[in-house]
Amino acid sequence: MDRLGVTLGLGAGALVVAGLWMGLVQAPPDAVQGEVQRIMYLHVPSILTAYLAFTVVLVSSIGYLVRGTRGWDRLAHASAEVGVVFTAITLFTGAIWGKPTWGVWWTWDARLTGTAVLFMVYLGYLMLRSVVEDQDRAGRYAAVVGILGFFDMIFTHMAVEWFRTLHQPSSLQRGTIDTALKLPLNVNLLAFVVLYAYFLARRLRLAALDEAVEARDLGE
Amino acid sequence: MRGRNRQILIGGLVILAGIGYLIWTGTQQALVYFYTPSEIQAKEGERMGKRIRLGGLVVEGSLTHAPETLGYTFQLTDGGARIPVRFKGIPPDLFKEGAGAIVEGQMGPDGVFDADLIMAKHNEEYRPPSGDRPSPQELYRSLIKRERS
Amino acid sequence: MGPWGYIGLAYGLAAITLVGYGWSLGMRIRKRRARLDREASGRVGVVK
Numbered sequence: 191m192d193r194l195g196v197t198l199g200l201g202a203g204a205l206v207v208a209g210l211w212m213g214l215v216q217a218p219p220d221a222v223q224g225e226v227q228r229i230m231y232l233h234v235p236s237i238l239t240a241y242l243a244f245t246v247v248l249v250s251s252i253g254y255l256v257r258g259t260r261g262w263d264r265l266a267h268a269s270a271e272v273g274v275v276f277t278a279i280t281l282f283t284g285a286i287w288g289k290p291t292w293g294v295w296w297t298w299d300a301r302l303t304g305t306a307v308l309f310m311v312y313l314g315y316l317m318l319r320s321v322v323e324d325q326d327r328a329g330r331y332a333a334v335v336g337i338l339g340f341f342d343m344i345f346t347h348m349a350v351e352w353f354r355t356l357h358q359p360s361s362l363q364r365g366t367i368d369t370a371l372k373l374p375l376n377v378n379l380l381a382f383v384v385l386y387a388y389f390l391a392r393r394l395r396l397a398a399l400d401e402a403v404e405a406r407d408l409g410e
Numbered sequence: 411m412r413g414r415n416r417q418i419l420i421g422g423l424v425i426l427a428g429i430g431y432l433i434w435t436g437t438q439q440a441l442v443y444f445y446t447p448s449e450i451q452a453k454e455g456e457r458m459g460k461r462i463r464l465g466g467l468v469v470e471g472s473l474t475h476a477p478e479t480l481g482y483t484f485q486l487t488d489g490g491a492r493i494p495v496r497f498k499g500i501p502p503d504l505f506k507e508g509a510g511a512i513v514e515g516q517m518g519p520d521g522v523f524d525a526d527l528i529m530a531k532h533n534e535e536y537r538p539p540s541g542d543r544p545s546p547q548e549l550y551r552s553l554i555k556r557e558r559s
Numbered sequence: 560m561g562p563w564g565y566i567g568l569a570y571g572l573a574a575i576t577l578v579g580y581g582w583s584l585g586m587r588i589r590k591r592r593a594r595l596d597r598e599a600s601g602r603v604g605v606v607k
Binding site for chain 2: 218219220221222223227230255290291292293294297299300330331333334337338341353354355356358359360361364366367368370371
């Protein structure tokens with residue numbers, strides 16, 4: 191593994207251990223929900239990291255459409271794949287948190303529906319890339335999906351402010367988390383962001399190797 | 411920018427504008443996830459017999475429970491109207507007086523809402539057990555928000 | 560299931576997902592590298 195990969199991997203590992211200890215041991219339980227609120231330390235960092243990943247997809251998709259260089263396309267593709275992983279974690283940790291608090295694993299309110307659509311859009315993005323043979327064409331089509339998906343992301347995030355939902359509004363945005371619970375959340379968020387950077391670096395390495403294999407196949 | 415890319419970009423923006431418009435108009439009706447007690451009271455006849463969701467705060471002192479039949483009765487309020495609800499089953503742990511709840515079911519002919527599902531709606535505040543509790547007015551605002559005329 | 564059951568389920572599944580994804584990246588990288596090495600040494604490369 192390259193040095194950047196090793197550094198990010200070790201950093202992410204250390205932060206995840208710290209985050210687990212803070213979230214599961216050091217943080218107090220919530221006044222209303224009790225212990226089960228600890229699922230927040232996974233649920234919120236994973237969706238925020240997915241937001242980061244899909245924002246990188248937006249920027250690099252525009253970059254690719256404007257410049258047409260492979261680097262932008264590789265970055266968009268890599269970030270989309272990592273973002274899908276974090277969105278999946280958001281969805282199942284949300285369901286597991288919903289059952290003991292709301293009483294249901296799932297309901298079709300605007301926030302939950304929007305998040306499910308977000309997951310499908312970027313899953314579709316990855317499928318589109320694997321179906322279209324020509325790399326440049328796949329890149330252009332995917333870039334359009336990558337840009338559109340970003341708007342679903344904004345819609346989904348704002349849905350709890352704009353509409354009536356079962357899901358509560360964003361605590362971070364409204365500043366309604368007590369410091370005792372906020373610090374563990376921040377540590378876990380940092381851990382997830384570094385984990386994202388690690389996955390992204392590895393995924394970019396894979397993309398570079400993919401292109402090397404392809405270039406060699408064409409050369410022979 | 412190459413011509414082809416520009417075409418795709420413009421095509422994408424047109425599709426996006428269309429989707430945005432559909433979402434925006436659709437939300438005016440379809441995205442009302444639950445009705446408030448005041449809305450139900452204002453249009454009681456219209457919604458009778460239709461499967462709907464009703465959301466509000468459980469009125470303090472209104473909750474009764476018959477352990478042998480698993481039956482619950484309570485009232486939901488948004489600070490204005492109060493709608494009586496009956497339910498049979500096991501409510502979630504966070505369901506209690508003074509807390510937010512959304513119920514699914516239909517309005518009965520006797521003016522009592524027949525619920526077959528209770529979901530507890532909590533607000534966005536997180537604090538250790540020793541912190542201050544929010545006032546009922548704050549709860550109405552954060553749980554229901556946005557009155558529809 | 561008590562609160563710690565739900566917490567365990569959420570953290571367990573998240574761990575499996577993250578470790579699984581990291582593993583899948585590692586495997587895919589290894590496979591590409593092996594292929595490039597094989598082709599570079601000229602032992603395969605003809606069959607395509």
